[in-house]
Amino acid sequence: MRGQSRTCRVHMPVPCTQIKCLTGLVDAKVVNTVAKSKPTSFDEWILRVMGPGIADVFMRPYNFK
Numbered sequence: 001m002r003g004q005s006r007t008c009r010v011h012m013p014v015p016c017t018q019i020k021c022l023t024g025l026v027d028a029k030v031v032n033t034v035a036k037s038k039p040t041s042f043d044e045w046i047l048r049v050m051g052p053g054i055a056d057v058f059m060r061p062y063n064f065k
Contacts, residue, residue, distance in 0.1 A: 024051025042063070
């Protein structure tokens with residue numbers, strides 16, 4: 001990782017993964033904006049805020065054992 005920022009990992013070699021992450025993020029923003037209740041778990045919060053793409057690629061692997 002020399003010369004690369006460790007905080008930004010959106011650069012991925014597989015374009016379909018990038019598209020999944022970005023479209024999921026947009027969809028999650030819409031869902032979170034119109035949601036009438038708060039998330040009931042951390043996993044639900046991840047999905048509502050970041051979408052399924054980022055959840056599957058980044059958040060779940062690093063936050064759940």
